[in-house]
Amino acid sequence: MARKKLLDLKHSMDDVQDVLIKEKALHNPSLGDKIADNVAKFVGSWYYVGLQTALVLAWMGINLLLCTRCHFDPYPFILLNLIFSFLAGYQAPLILMAQNRADIKAKQRAENTLRLALLAHADGDDNKKQLERIYSFLKEKFPKPSSVTVKAKSLPKSRLLPLRQKKGP
Numbered sequence: 001m002a003r004k005k006l007l008d009l010k011h012s013m014d015d016v017q018d019v020l021i022k023e024k025a026l027h028n029p030s031l032g033d034k035i036a037d038n039v040a041k042f043v044g045s046w047y048y049v050g051l052q053t054a055l056v057l058a059w060m061g062i063n064l065l066l067c068t069r070c071h072f073d074p075y076p077f078i079l080l081n082l083i084f085s086f087l088a089g090y091q092a093p094l095i096l097m098a099q100n101r102a103d104i105k106a107k108q109r110a111e112n113t114l115r116l117a118l119l120a121h122a123d124g125d126d127n128k129k130q131l132e133r134i135y136s137f138l139k140e141k142f143p144k145p146s147s148v149t150v151k152a153k154s155l156p157k158s159r160l161l162p163l164r165q166k167k168g169p
Protein backbone atom coordinates (compact mmCIF):
# COMPACT_ATOMS: atom_id res chain seq x y z
CA MET A 1 0.00 0.00 0.00
CA ALA A 2 2.75 2.45 0.99
CA ARG A 3 4.81 1.45 -2.06
CA LYS A 4 1.82 2.17 -4.33
CA LYS A 5 1.41 5.59 -2.69
CA LEU A 6 5.10 6.36 -3.25
CA LEU A 7 4.85 5.33 -6.90
CA ASP A 8 1.75 7.49 -7.37
CA LEU A 9 3.55 10.41 -5.73
CA LYS A 10 6.57 9.87 -8.01
CA HIS A 11 4.32 9.87 -11.10
CA SER A 12 2.61 13.04 -9.87
CA MET A 13 5.98 14.74 -9.38
CA ASP A 14 7.07 13.60 -12.86
CA ASP A 15 3.91 15.15 -14.31
CA VAL A 16 4.55 18.42 -12.49
CA GLN A 17 8.16 18.43 -13.73
CA ASP A 18 6.92 17.84 -17.30
CA VAL A 19 4.63 20.85 -16.95
CA LEU A 20 7.50 23.01 -15.68
CA ILE A 21 9.81 21.88 -18.50
CA LYS A 22 7.16 22.72 -21.11
CA GLU A 23 6.63 26.14 -19.49
CA LYS A 24 10.38 26.82 -19.72
CA ALA A 25 10.39 25.77 -23.38
CA LEU A 26 7.73 28.39 -24.10
CA HIS A 27 10.04 31.07 -22.74
CA ASN A 28 12.99 30.16 -25.00
CA PRO A 29 11.93 31.46 -28.43
CA SER A 30 14.08 31.21 -31.53
CA LEU A 31 15.55 34.28 -33.25
CA GLY A 32 12.69 34.33 -35.80
CA ASP A 33 10.12 34.13 -33.00
CA LYS A 34 11.76 37.04 -31.20
CA ILE A 35 11.79 39.13 -34.39
CA ALA A 36 8.14 38.32 -35.12
CA ASP A 37 7.11 39.15 -31.55
CA ASN A 38 9.00 42.46 -31.56
CA VAL A 39 7.64 43.51 -34.97
CA ALA A 40 4.07 42.66 -33.91
CA LYS A 41 4.55 44.56 -30.65
CA PHE A 42 5.91 47.64 -32.46
CA VAL A 43 3.41 47.64 -35.33
CA GLY A 44 0.53 47.19 -32.89
CA SER A 45 1.48 50.24 -30.84
CA TRP A 46 0.13 53.79 -30.91
CA TYR A 47 3.68 55.00 -31.36
CA TYR A 48 3.85 53.25 -34.74
CA VAL A 49 0.45 54.63 -35.81
CA GLY A 50 1.51 58.17 -34.90
CA LEU A 51 4.91 57.78 -36.57
CA GLN A 52 3.40 56.41 -39.76
CA THR A 53 0.79 59.20 -39.83
CA ALA A 54 3.49 61.84 -39.36
CA LEU A 55 5.61 60.32 -42.15
CA VAL A 56 2.66 60.16 -44.56
CA LEU A 57 1.69 63.77 -43.83
CA ALA A 58 5.30 64.89 -44.25
CA TRP A 59 5.60 62.95 -47.53
CA MET A 60 2.41 64.49 -48.88
CA GLY A 61 3.37 67.99 -47.67
CA ILE A 62 6.79 67.84 -49.30
CA ASN A 63 5.37 66.59 -52.60
CA LEU A 64 2.34 68.89 -52.76
CA LEU A 65 3.38 72.11 -51.10
CA LEU A 66 7.13 72.54 -50.69
CA CYS A 67 8.66 71.18 -53.85
CA THR A 68 6.78 72.72 -56.73
CA ARG A 69 9.50 71.75 -59.22
CA CYS A 70 11.01 68.66 -57.57
CA HIS A 71 8.08 66.29 -57.21
CA PHE A 72 9.82 62.97 -56.55
CA ASP A 73 6.39 61.36 -56.03
CA PRO A 74 3.59 63.38 -57.69
CA TYR A 75 -0.05 63.41 -56.60
CA PRO A 76 -1.25 59.81 -56.90
CA PHE A 77 1.77 59.00 -54.66
CA ILE A 78 2.70 55.79 -56.47
CA LEU A 79 6.03 55.48 -54.62
CA LEU A 80 4.30 55.89 -51.25
CA ASN A 81 1.79 53.21 -52.26
CA LEU A 82 4.67 50.90 -53.24
CA ILE A 83 6.33 51.47 -49.85
CA PHE A 84 3.06 50.67 -48.03
CA SER A 85 2.60 47.51 -50.11
CA PHE A 86 6.15 46.45 -49.32
CA LEU A 87 5.62 47.06 -45.60
CA ALA A 88 2.30 45.19 -45.59
CA GLY A 89 3.88 42.27 -47.45
CA TYR A 90 6.46 41.82 -44.71
CA GLN A 91 4.46 42.86 -41.67
CA ALA A 92 1.47 40.58 -42.24
CA PRO A 93 3.39 37.25 -42.09
CA LEU A 94 5.41 38.42 -39.08
CA ILE A 95 2.25 39.42 -37.23
CA LEU A 96 0.62 36.09 -38.10
CA MET A 97 3.70 34.22 -36.86
CA ALA A 98 3.54 36.13 -33.58
CA GLN A 99 -0.19 35.38 -33.24
CA ASN A 100 0.37 31.68 -33.95
CA ARG A 101 3.10 31.60 -31.33
CA ALA A 102 0.81 33.33 -28.82
CA ASP A 103 -1.93 30.78 -29.60
CA ILE A 104 0.49 27.90 -29.06
CA LYS A 105 1.60 29.42 -25.75
CA ALA A 106 -2.00 29.88 -24.62
CA LYS A 107 -2.93 26.32 -25.60
CA GLN A 108 0.11 24.88 -23.81
CA ARG A 109 -0.61 26.92 -20.68
CA ALA A 110 -4.23 25.73 -20.72
CA GLU A 111 -3.08 22.10 -21.03
CA ASN A 112 -0.58 22.60 -18.19
CA THR A 113 -3.25 24.18 -16.00
CA LEU A 114 -5.63 21.31 -16.73
CA ARG A 115 -2.97 18.72 -15.95
CA LEU A 116 -2.13 20.39 -12.63
CA ALA A 117 -5.83 20.71 -11.77
CA LEU A 118 -6.35 17.01 -12.47
CA LEU A 119 -3.37 16.16 -10.27
CA ALA A 120 -4.76 18.32 -7.47
CA HIS A 121 -8.18 16.71 -7.89
CA ALA A 122 -6.63 13.22 -7.69
CA ASP A 123 -4.78 14.25 -4.53
CA GLY A 124 -8.05 15.56 -3.10
CA ASP A 125 -9.73 12.25 -3.86
CA ASP A 126 -6.91 10.41 -2.08
CA ASN A 127 -7.29 12.69 0.93
CA LYS A 128 -11.04 12.13 0.96
CA LYS A 129 -10.55 8.34 0.92
CA GLN A 130 -8.06 8.59 3.77
CA LEU A 131 -10.45 10.73 5.81
CA GLU A 132 -13.24 8.23 5.18
CA ARG A 133 -10.99 5.40 6.41
CA ILE A 134 -10.10 7.40 9.53
CA TYR A 135 -13.77 8.19 10.12
CA SER A 136 -14.80 4.54 9.82
CA PHE A 137 -11.94 3.50 12.11
CA LEU A 138 -12.97 6.05 14.74
CA LYS A 139 -16.62 5.04 14.36
CA GLU A 140 -15.65 1.42 15.07
CA LYS A 141 -13.53 2.33 18.07
CA PHE A 142 -16.04 4.77 19.56
CA PRO A 143 -19.49 3.61 18.48
CA LYS A 144 -21.52 5.50 21.11
CA PRO A 145 -21.20 9.16 22.02
CA SER A 146 -19.56 9.75 25.38
CA SER A 147 -21.60 10.82 28.38
CA VAL A 148 -20.01 14.30 28.31
CA THR A 149 -21.25 14.82 24.76
CA VAL A 150 -24.75 13.69 25.72
CA LYS A 151 -24.85 16.05 28.68
CA ALA A 152 -23.62 18.96 26.57
CA LYS A 153 -26.30 18.25 23.98
CA SER A 154 -29.01 18.06 26.61
CA LEU A 155 -28.20 21.47 28.12
CA PRO A 156 -30.39 24.37 27.01
CA LYS A 157 -28.81 26.85 24.60
CA SER A 158 -29.12 29.66 27.11
CA ARG A 159 -26.56 27.95 29.35
CA LEU A 160 -24.16 27.32 26.45
CA LEU A 161 -24.25 30.83 24.97
CA PRO A 162 -22.31 32.64 27.73
CA LEU A 163 -19.45 30.19 27.31
CA ARG A 164 -19.25 30.84 23.58
CA GLN A 165 -19.56 34.60 23.83
CA LYS A 166 -16.73 35.16 26.28
CA LYS A 167 -13.89 37.02 24.66
CA GLY A 168 -10.89 38.51 26.26
CA PRO A 169 -7.40 37.85 27.51
